[in-house]
Structures are given as structure tokens and as C-alpha cells.
Amino acid sequence: MTSIFDPLRVGALDLPNRIIMAPMTRSRADANGVPLDIVADYYAQRADCGLILSEAIYVSDMAKGYVRTPGLANAAQVAGWKRVTDAVHAKGGRMFAQLFHTGRVAMPDFLPGGAQPVAPSAIAINGKNWTDSGQKPHVVPRALETDEIAGIAGEFAQASLRAIEAGFDGVEIHAASGYLIHQFLDASMNTRTDIYGGSVENRARFLLLVVDRVIEAIGRERVGLKVSPRIKFNDVQDLDAEEIYPHVARELSARGIAYLHGAKQGGYEVHAHLRPLFKGLYFAGAGFERASGDALLESGGGDAIVYGKPYIANPDLVNRMRSGLALAEPDGSTIYGGGAKGYVDYPAAD
Ligand SMILES: Cc1cc2nc3c(=O)[nH]c(=O)nc-3n(C[C@H](O)[C@H](O)[C@H](O)COP(=O)(O)O)c2cc1C
Numbered sequence: 001m002t003s004i005f006d007p008l009r010v011g012a013l014d015l016p017n018r019i020i021m022a023p024m025t026r027s028r029a030d031a032n033g034v035p036l037d038i039v040a041d042y043y044a045q046r047a048d049c050g051l052i053l054s055e056a057i058y059v060s061d062m063a064k065g066y067v068r069t070p071g072l073a074n075a076a077q078v079a080g081w082k083r084v085t086d087a088v089h090a091k092g093g094r095m096f097a098q099l100f101h102t103g104r105v106a107m108p109d110f111l112p113g114g115a116q117p118v119a120p121s122a123i124a125i126n127g128k129n130w131t132d133s134g135q136k137p138h139v140v141p142r143a144l145e146t147d148e149i150a151g152i153a154g155e156f157a158q159a160s161l162r163a164i165e166a167g168f169d170g171v172e173i174h175a176a177s178g179y180l181i182h183q184f185l186d187a188s189m190n191t192r193t194d195i196y197g198g199s200v201e202n203r204a205r206f207l208l209l210v211v212d213r214v215i216e217a218i219g220r221e222r223v224g225l226k227v228s229p230r231i232k233f234n235d236v237q238d239l240d241a242e243e244i245y246p247h248v249a250r251e252l253s254a255r256g257i258a259y260l261h262g263a264k265q266g267g268y269e270v271h272a273h274l275r276p277l278f279k280g281l282y283f284a285g286a287g288f289e290r291a292s293g294d295a296l297l298e299s300g301g302g303d304a305i306v307y308g309k310p311y312i313a314n315p316d317l318v319n320r321m322r323s324g325l326a327l328a329e330p331d332g333s334t335i336y337g338g339g340a341k342g343y344v345d346y347p348a349a350d
Helices: 037-045 075-090 146-165 180-185 205-218 241-255 270-277 290-298 309-313 317-323
Strands: 008-010 013-015 019-021 051-058 095-100 128-131 134-137 170-174 223-227 259-263 281-285 304-307
Touching: 019 317, 037 075, 051 075, 075 095, 075 146, 095 146, 146 170, 146 205, 170 205, 180 205, 205 223, 205 241, 223 241, 241 259, 241 270, 259 270, 259 304, 270 281, 290 304, 304 309
Parallel strands: 019 051, 019 304, 051 095, 095 170, 170 223, 223 259, 259 281, 281 304
Antiparallel strands: 008 013, 128 134
16 A cells, blocks of 8 residues: 555655645745745745645746745845755755746736746737736737747756755756746747747757756756646646647656656646656646545555645644644635745644
8 A cells, every 4th residue: 555654765865755745836035036034934844744845936037927936046045045945954854946937927027127028929828917016917928039948948957056055955847837838838829930839849849958957957866847737827728738748758757857746737637648658756736635645646646646735724734634634724815925924823733
């Protein structure tokens, strides 16, 4: 019987259990993208899980997509994250940094010099994003020039080196949720006619370039990657998910990264389809409870289970699940932004 309480080796790390804390944006950074002091307390409270995946962290100033979110783009941000990883390690935990570029999700309001966001193609998201002066419609992004794209992959590599300097045990490349890497994968928002658009191979090229550069920088055993095919977010469509995601999984498998993280947040059976194609570890996420997590591991459908929303109000999720205790419900009004309230003040059951 495999259970979520069994240990697991991920790269050079020994996880005491297979309960992974999902990456969750909580918007508690200062105006310079440095995590607030309470961020260290928040993650340290959850250090007994197998592995913490940080909230998404922007790789460069042009990659920032939301107000009050943190970066790994400069030395001050590295120092801020070092306080967090030190606190997690002092509690015996392990933590990967989730790295992203938000592409067309960004707003000129928080880009350098009010710059226009960049994306594979000049197609805006139909919707709004928060700025310091309220909600505003998304803008039409500037389509990246072909010769700019390798440089953005380089930004992921630089940020992954900073992540290691900041004490993270590895990085998770965020290829999900309709951010820049996902924008290249999805033909509804990538209408390019160069080597980064058109065929499945071409649309996956940027993702694989990022992976190759990050592997060169920090080594394959410290690299994971998240996908969320057909997620209902940021206008994602992924009409040919059945073709492109298996291609991505096979190519990642050949590169030997530590794990593939699939979140089933749309009408695509990501665990069933990708798990058999990827020979490394498979982390299954979205909608799991204790019993469904155990059942998936027992069936061989994954190697670890990623828990998101249950972690918001249950810092002691591991103990609660082990003891069969009821889970607390989060306060919806304090999820994004603010201070300690609804962040580090959820009590443990005992
Ligand atoms: C408040 C909140 C913030 C999130 N932020 C991120 C993020 O920064 N990066 C990411 O990959 N997913 C993010 N997600 C998605 C989660 O990682 C996870 O895939 C999703 O919540 C489904 O898992 P669950 O049903 O266990 O919550 C977020 C989810 C929530 C609820």
C-alpha cells in the first residue's frame, strides 16, 4: 500500500511524506517585490510537508504580473527569500521556488517605464487585472521578436541561479495557468509563423528552451515543471491538448527533470494521459483530499499529491490528515494581499 505518508526521494532530497504544498500566490510582498517578514513564518508553519512549492515568483522586472507579488530578479529579493528558506530549513523543511513570466497577464502599471507587456502574439486577454489604482482591462501585448525569445529563457536560468543563492532546494518552472510559457503552447494565443508558432513542436519550443537553460544552470535533479491543460483561467483554450501535452511530457522525460506536476483544472485528464509518458516522478494536483490522494498513489497514477486550498487555513495539514481531523475553511477576504490576518494566524488543531 502506497500512501501520502510514505517517504519519497526527489533528486537529492529525501521527503518524509508525499504531501506537497501547492504553489499559491498570496500577494504579501512589498512594492519592490521583496517578501514581507511574515512570509517566512507562513512557510515555516507548513515545513512538515514533503516539499513546499513557493507561490509564483517573477524572473525579471518585465515578468511581474500582479501587484504585491514577489520576484527573484535582484539581490534585495534574493535576500528576502533567504530569510524564508532559512526559516523553512530551520524547521526541517524543503522548498522549491516556482518561477514564472506572466507575459500578457502583466499590466504597464507595474512594468519598467510603463512598458507594454510581451507575449507570443498581439492578442489581449478578455478581462481585467488589479492595479494600485483599481481594476483595469488587460492591454494588447507586444508580440516578441524571434531573436528576443532565447533571452527570456536566459532570464529563467538567471532567476534559477538566484533561487539557489537564496537557499531554495530547486525550482519549479511554471508552464501552467495561462502565463508566458503556456501562452506559447496554446494556439488560440500563439499565432506566430516563426519557429515558435504553428506546429506542436514549434509551440513547445520555448518551454523546452527554458527547461534546457535552467538545467544547464542548476542541474536536472533540481528542476520540476507544472502544467494545467485547459485550465479555465486567462482565456486558456488548449484545443489540441491531446497532441501538445503528450509531446511535452515525452520531451521532458528525455531531459530527466526531477518531476512533472500536473494540475487537473480543465477538461483534460492530465494525470491519466501524462503520467505514463513521463519516466520521472509525477506530482498530481487539484481537488485532492486524503482518501483520493491515497487512492491515486495506490493505483500508481502518481508519486506525490499536491494540496493547495486545504493548506491556506490548515498549517498542520499533515497532522490533520494523519489523525483524520476536520479541516478548517479559509476566509476568502484575506487570501490575496493584506498582512498577518488570514495568513499566519490560522491555528493548528491541537
Ligand atoms: C490562492 C491561490 C493562489 C494560487 N496561486 C498559484 C500560483 O502562484 N502558481 C500556480 O502554479 N498555481 C497557483 N494556484 C493553483 C494551485 O497551485 C492549485 O493547482 C489549485 O489550487 C488546485 O489545487 P487544490 O484543489 O488542491 O487547491 C493558486 C491557487 C489558489 C487557491
